[in-house]
Structure formats: structure tokens, C-alpha cells
Amino acid sequence: MNVISIVQQFGTQDSCISLLEQVKWQGKPYCPYCQSEDVARRIKNNENVGRWNCHNCLSAFKVTSGTIFQGTKIPLPKWFAAIAILLNAKKSVSSCQLARDLDLTQPTAWYMAMRIRKAMQEDGAFLRGIVEADETYIGGKPRGPKTPGQRRESKKAPIIGAVERGGKVKAISAPRVTTKLINHFLRRNIDPRAMLITDQYPGYNEARDWIYHERINHSKEYVRDGGIHTNTIEGFWALVKRAISGQHHHYTLDWADRYIDEASYKYNTRKSETPFADFMVRACGVA
Ligand SMILES: [Zn+2]
Structure with missing residues (x-):
């Protein structure tokens, strides 16, 4: 898919x-x-305005x-272009960039991008086969010295995720990564007949109660015979971090899940040959 073909094809309301x-x-x-x-379609001044009467x-x-276009006053060609730009961007797009590309105000571009990301939210199917799970932190390290009266940007957003090898990924942010949260996330997203691979983090200890669980000791090795590694989920973390690094910092943490949804959606549709059409099905609420 390229952006110009979408813009040309859908240049009019x-x-x-x-x-x-x-x-x-x-x-x-x-x-x-x-x-x-x-x-029956309602025609206004000889124009199709998308209104109907029953x-x-x-x-x-x-x-x-x-x-996702409900109630919008923004011309649809700008929405379609925004969708094409977002779908095409390997590292996502900041609202400032989108505003410049489409001649919108930054708050409008931000609102549109967030609505588009919302439609990218994943559904509930279980991950199967070999599944790697891991947790990471986004939002960067605390910056600058902590001086009185100055806000130190030290809030990091933990994310937990799991990926099926050769398949889909699922990830969420959480205020704190606890054993309870990890378990809830894993049970909700992974088929109990799958094989789970994690590192040695104690938060995964309870997994052995319900799933076949292999662990890799990262202080000793990164790949063990039999394909025991967590490189796939770590590759996904790199994608999420790249997507978020280009955003405004203060949006990042509050809206982390939207960026995670975007990165997950792109990962999960990486093999699609019709990404724009696929997204439109979701945007119209028919998927
Ligand atoms: Zn009716």
C-alpha cells in the first residue's frame, strides 16, 4: 500500500x-x-452527503x-489519508507530523489518530502453539536531577505482552506489574495447551500450575536448544518503543495502550496484502 494511491482514489467526500x-x-x-x-438516499444540492431516510x-x-467517523466534521478524504499514513508508518506518526501532512490543527490530528488507534484494538482469540511472554517498561528512564519544585519525568509505564511464534501478539500496559496481573493476562490470552516461554522473573512462577512452561536464564544464555528463547517478544518491544519514542512525552504514558494497540495491530496484520481495506472493515464496525 502507498499513501498516494489512497489519496488519489479517495480524494473526494x-x-x-x-x-x-x-x-x-x-x-x-x-x-x-x-x-x-x-x-432512500438524501441528495443535497445534487451531492451525495452520506445521509439516508428510512x-x-x-x-x-x-x-x-x-x-470511527461518526459525528466528525473533518472531511473524509483527510480521515482516509490519516489512516493510510498511520498504517504505513513503521514507527507511527506524531500528531504534529500528521497535522502538518494534512493541514489540520495538532489537537484535531491527535484526536483523529487516537480514534484510529482505538479501532486497532485486538480481539480476544487465544494465542496457541509456542508462546513467548515478557514484560518491559516504556517512557524512558528518569530524566534530570530531582530539584524541589520541579517535576521529574520518572513515570514509566510497564507493559506485559505475549506472542505466538509466527502468529499474533497481545500486549497491555499496567500501573504495576504484579504476579496477579501477569497471571490474569496470561490465562486470558494463552491457550492452556500452548507451550509458554519466559525468562526467570518470579512473576511467572504460577504459570506452571496450568501450562507447560519453559524458562530461559538470561544471565546465562539467550537461546537454548529446542528454540527456547524470548527473542520474538523482545523484537516486538523494540517496535513499540520505536513507535512511542517519536511521540510527545506527556502523551506517551497516559495513552500508552493506544500506541501498544497500534504496534500490535501492525504486527498482527504484517502479512496482509490489503491493509487499508482490512482497516476499513474495522473502522465501519463490521469486524
Ligand atoms: Zn428505520
């Missing part, structure tokens, strides 16, 4: 609306309130209802 209608209704528009198909319950509705 009308072309964007047509795509949303196609994704959402597959040629059979219906009323979101009463599900009737007895609906002849059954007399409601008016828009193709954008229930999508």
Missing part, C-alpha cells in the same frame, strides 16, 4: 462515502434503528453512524 457504504452494507443499505431496507420508521441516518 463522495468517493469516501461510496467506500463506506460498500464496506458497511455491501450494496444493501438498511436502517440502523429498525433494520428496514426501505431506505421510509419505515422515518428516521434519518448517516453511513458514518457507528463507525
